[in-house]
Amino acid sequence: MSTGTKPQGSISRRTVLRRGAILSASLGLASMATTGQVAAAKKPELIEAMASEAGISSSDAQGILDAITGTATKALSDGESVVLVGFGSFSISKRSARTGRNPRSGRGVREDSPVTFEACPEFAAALDLNPGKGDEASTRCRDADVVIDAAFLARAAGRESGLSKADSKRALDALVGRATKALKKGDRLSLGEPFGSFSISKRSARTGRNPQTGKEIQIAAKNVVKFKAGAELSKAVN
Numbered sequence: 556m557s558t559g560t561k562p563q564g565s566i567s568r569r570t571v572l573r574r575g576a577i578l579s580a581s582l583g584l585a586s587m588a589t590t591g592q593v594a595a596a597k598k599p600e601l602i603e604a605m606a607s608e609a610g611i612s613s614s615d616a617q618g619i620l621d622a623i624t625g626t627a628t629k630a631l632s633d634g635e636s637v638v639l640v641g642f643g644s645f646s647i648s649k650r651s652a653r654t655g656r657n658p659r660s661g662r663g664v665r666e667d668s669p670v671t672f673e674a675c676p677e678f679a680a681a682l683d684l685n686p687g688k689g690d691e692a693s694t695r696c697r698d699a700d701v702v703i704d705a706a707f708l709a710r711a712a713g714r715e716s717g718l719s720k721a722d723s724k725r726a727l728d729a730l731v732g733r734a735t736k737a738l739k740k741g742d743r744l745s746l747g748e749p750f751g752s753f754s755i756s757k758r759s760a761r762t763g764r765n766p767q768t769g770k771e772i773q774i775a776a777k778n779v780v781k782f783k784a785g786a787e788l789s790k791a792v793n
Contacts, residue, residue, distance in 0.1 A: 596737040598747040604733045609725035611718065618712040619726045624750040626703055626711065631670060632791040635700035642731050643674045643780065644695040647792055669792045670751070672782030681735045682755070684778050738780065749787035756781035 598620070606616040627645055630637040636646040648671040674684065675696040705724035712718055737744045738755050745752040756779055763774045784792070 596733070596742050596744045598745055601730065601733055601744070601746070605726045605729045608729035608732070609722060611722050611726060612716075615712070615716050615718055615722070616726055618716065619708050619718070619723060620730070620746065622708055622711040623703055623730075624746055626701065626707075628750065628788055628791050630701040631788070636695065636698075637701040637703065638675070638696050638699035639727075640696070640702065640704040641675060641727065642678050642734070643672050643782075644699050645782070646671050646695070646699075668782065668784050669789050670782060670784045672753070672780060674780045678731060678735070678780075681731075682738055682778075682780070684780070747785070749785045751785040751788055752783050754781050754783070755779070 602613055602616045602620060605611075605619065606613045609616065623639060627637045627639070631645060631647060634647060636644060638644040648669055673695055674682065705720050705727055708723035708727065709718055709720040713723065734744050734753065738753060741755065743752045743754045758777055758779045761774050763772050764770065765772050
């Protein structure tokens with residue numbers, strides 16, 4: 556007759572199944588890491604990193620990130636260019652939708668992002684990108700219609716929380732630093748699925764045109780930061 560007690564050291568079937576599921580999930584993640592799939596640094600992780608490195612609360616860090624994406628979305632939907640100082644510039648893409656090719660799988664993929672992103676010189680330098688000839692990104696980072704910097708973020712995100720310009724500067728520096736680490740590792744960086752994500756892409760050598768003289772110029776191959784607009788941003792600008 557059973558006494559309702561288990562022998563010492565015995566393990567229930569439920570525990571065995573649960574441990575097996577955990578082990579399978581761990582092996583699955585390890586398999587993803589070894590098969591070349593790209594990991595994604597997601598918004599919650601970015602918020603926590605910004606909060607920790609800037610010495611502010613998670614809610615304040617989220618407020619700063621929301622101010623960045625909200626301001627950029629509004630500016631782009633109004634047809635304006637926008638720059639996040641020290642990071643990069645966003646503008647509406649005039650390039651027609653086309654079919655490209657995935658460098659990993661070789662399969663055709665549709666490239667129709669409505670927003671163009673150019674890394675600012677300091678961000679490009681931190682990523683060890685080859686900016687090629689000319690300084691178009693620098694010009695865009697100086698002359699954008701809307702400029703998002705620490706002072707702007709202190710006003711936009713700190714009205715109720717009392718965030719200072721110094722707080723916002725540390726949070727912005729933490730965002731750029733975390734983005735640099737993620738992209739140099741080959742990961743994607745997400746600022747939230749509604750807004751979009753960033754990755755490093757190889758741009759082939761091509762023939763361009765000098766915007767001042769109109770003459771053709773040869774543009775060397777280089778690595779660039781590629782921005783993929785999220786569904787809500789794409790809808791807002793189309």
